[in-house]
Amino acid sequence: MRMLLYKAWIETRVRFASGLIAVAIVCIFQIEQHAWLVAMWAREWADPKGYHFSWMPLGIHEYGWYLWHYLYDNYLQQVWALFAILFAFGGLIRERSGGTVLFSLGLPVSRRRWLFSRLAVALLESIALSMFAIVVVVIGSAIIHQTFSLQQMLLHTALMIAAGVFLIAFGNLCYTLFPGNYLSLVLTLVLLGAPYLWLQTYMQHMRYLGRSTWLGYFDFAHAMAGPWQLNWSSAPWLTLLLTWTLTAALLAVTVVHGDRIDY
Amino acid sequence: MTAVIETESLKKTYGKHEAVRGLNLCVEAGSVCAFLGQNGAGKSSTIKMLLGMIHPTSGTGRVLGHRIDKESESLLIRQNVAFVAEDKRLYDYMTVAQIVRFTKSFFPGWKRDLEQRLLAQFELPLDRKVRQLSKGMRTKLTLLLGFARGCELLILDEPTEGLDPVAIEDVLQIVVSLAAQGTTVFFSSHQIAEVEQVADHVLMIDRGQLVLDAPMDQVKEEYRHIHAVFPEPVEERDLRLPGVEKVQTEGRTVSLTASHNVDSIVAHVRMLRARSVDVLPVSLKEIFLEKVRARG
Numbered sequence: 001m002r003m004l005l006y007k008a009w010i011e012t013r014v015r016f017a018s019g020l021i022a023v024a025i026v027c028i029f030q031i032e033q034h035a036w037l038v039a040m041w042a043r044e045w046a047d048p049k050g051y052h053f054s055w056m057p058l059g060i061h062e063y064g065w066y067l068w069h070y071l072y073d074n075y076l077q078q079v080w081a082l083f084a085i086l087f088a089f090g091g092l093i094r095e096r097s098g099g100t101v102l103f104s105l106g107l108p109v110s111r112r113r114w115l116f117s118r119l120a121v122a123l124l125e126s127i128a129l130s131m132f133a134i135v136v137v138v139i140g141s142a143i144i145h146q147t148f149s150l151q152q153m154l155l156h157t158a159l160m161i162a163a164g165v166f167l168i169a170f171g172n173l174c175y176t177l178f179p180g181n182y183l184s185l186v187l188t189l190v191l192l193g194a195p196y197l198w199l200q201t202y203m204q205h206m207r208y209l210g211r212s213t214w215l216g217y218f219d220f221a222h223a224m225a226g227p228w229q230l231n232w233s234s235a236p237w238l239t240l241l242l243t244w245t246l247t248a249a250l251l252a253v254t255v256v257h258g259d260r261i262d263y
Numbered sequence: 264m265t266a267v268i269e270t271e272s273l274k275k276t277y278g279k280h281e282a283v284r285g286l287n288l289c290v291e292a293g294s295v296c297a298f299l300g301q302n303g304a305g306k307s308s309t310i311k312m313l314l315g316m317i318h319p320t321s322g323t324g325r326v327l328g329h330r331i332d333k334e335s336e337s338l339l340i341r342q343n344v345a346f347v348a349e350d351k352r353l354y355d356y357m358t359v360a361q362i363v364r365f366t367k368s369f370f371p372g373w374k375r376d377l378e379q380r381l382l383a384q385f386e387l388p389l390d391r392k393v394r395q396l397s398k399g400m401r402t403k404l405t406l407l408l409g410f411a412r413g414c415e416l417l418i419l420d421e422p423t424e425g426l427d428p429v430a431i432e433d434v435l436q437i438v439v440s441l442a443a444q445g446t447t448v449f450f451s452s453h454q455i456a457e458v459e460q461v462a463d464h465v466l467m468i469d470r471g472q473l474v475l476d477a478p479m480d481q482v483k484e485e486y487r488h489i490h491a492v493f494p495e496p497v498e499e500r501d502l503r504l505p506g507v508e509k510v511q512t513e514g515r516t517v518s519l520t521a522s523h524n525v526d527s528i529v530a531h532v533r534m535l536r537a538r539s540v541d542v543l544p545v546s547l548k549e550i551f552l553e554k555v556r557a558r559g
Binding site: 002003006007010011098099100102103105106107108109110111259260262263 | 311314315316317318334335338339341342345346347348349350352353354356357361364365366368369370405
């Protein structure tokens with residue numbers, strides 16, 4: 001198993017390094033923008049003719065909310081989701097395109113073991129990526145003299161990963177089902193990314209307006225972000241349960257389909 | 264002798280195309296068995312079915328006593344079978360040392376001495392990435408990764424393709440030496456001269472069906488060309504005897520290919536008052552071509 005993990009790591013390490021760079025850029029950018037954005041919101045809030053959104057006082061006074069909103073409810077989550085899907089890209093189907101699948105299948109390793117070793121590496125890399133984000137935020141926040149609850153950040157990271165496993169499983173199923181090598185990657189990103197981003201933007205807008213819609217049931221991004229103040233009772237357990245059930249179903253379909261493929 | 268590979272009515276279809284049509288194979292332990300056939304004859308499909316890489320449409324098979332159509336048993340097969348695929352593609356991002364370390368981790372019986380000997384013999388640079396190796400070097404590395412596994416069955420799909428004559432000779436020597444140590448070798452090849460050199464059993468497949476299954480000695484001893492010249496033209500039907508595979512008549516000259524029963528055929532030809540009768544050996548290449556053309 002160790003060598004399978006090693007192989008999956010070699011195959012994805014460039015993606016992982018790219019993910020670290022992307023996460024660092026997103027976190028540093030948002031931290032650097034904090035003072036400027038807070039000043040702008042304060043001006044707007046003070047101006048009777050300015051924009052007045054219900055979240056503005058929180059944004060102005062709570063650095064923790066700012067981090068949650070811009071990182072876990074928006075950009076860090078998006079970057080993390082993108083790379084989680086990219087980390088899962090690969091496996092025996094891709095090896096068929098590359099011509100190495102017969103060598104791999106000639107080894108005494110079951111197809112399921114190939115699948116789960118790759119998914120395990122994708123998950124570990126995704127966890128490492130989110131932990132790296134915390135490190136960047138801790139250092140960056142210290143530089144701009146802002147404090148926040150590290151516990152909240154860890155909880156949001158845990159929630160993002162716990163719900164995000166669905167993306168890894170869905171992405172892997174798409175790679176298994178769609179033909180071609182990079183075509184399957186593009187199709188997966190479009191199929192997963194487009195509704196995810198559109199729904200996230202739309203539902204955030206609806207929440208600002210204080211409206212609710214049935215589309216909210218499909219707002220996976222909001223499920224990954226959770227509420228600002230996350231604790232045992234406010235955690236979206238039902239959503240998580242549903243996500244894990246769907247993840248298990250997707251993995252089962254991938255396994256069954258993978259076992260039937262002729263190489 | 265125990266059979267290490269057995270198939271019964273093995274069939275594989277891709278859509279409407281029948282790649283393998285009711286194949287019944289038996290490869291005995293300790294043999295060096297050549298698996299011959301044209302491109303697209305069904306050799307690779309058969310090998311892939313034996314190793315669980317593709318699923319049979321119907322029929323059954325066993326390798327080392329394990330069923331080929333069950334994933335759990337297929338795993339047991341691959342623990343004891345070293346397979347070298349036709350295309351010899353390896354992970355090109357690994358170095359030679361990395362891929363050797365990677366592969367050996369799956370095989371407890373890995374032959375380290377053979378690994379070291381072949382690394383030196385094939386002059387494979389340990390620190391070079393697979394993508395930087397020439398085609399010949401990559402083939403040698405793939406063969407090393409197969410030979411050193413220490414498995415009781417070695418399945419090679421076109422093992423010498425892309426190698427120079429010296430390397431081919433080296434590889435054949437290794438095959439012979441592994442066979443001498445008790446390893447069963449099942450290999451497909453287009454190089455019939457190589458097959459004649461090392462194989463002790465021949466299986467020939469054409470359009471998914473077995474057309475020859477015989478020990479090499481029997482093929483060499485019993486297959487004969489019989490050329491006869493008659494005073495007058497003879498009817499082809501008069502020469503359709505048991506053991507006659509093919510009859511060609513050109514005026515008063517008749518050319519027969521016999522797979523067995525040569526003495527009786529010669530006696531029959533003489534009885535038909537042939538003026539001259541010549542019995543000549545047949546090469547495996549000729550047998551192959553005749554088997555394939557006869558069905559064309």
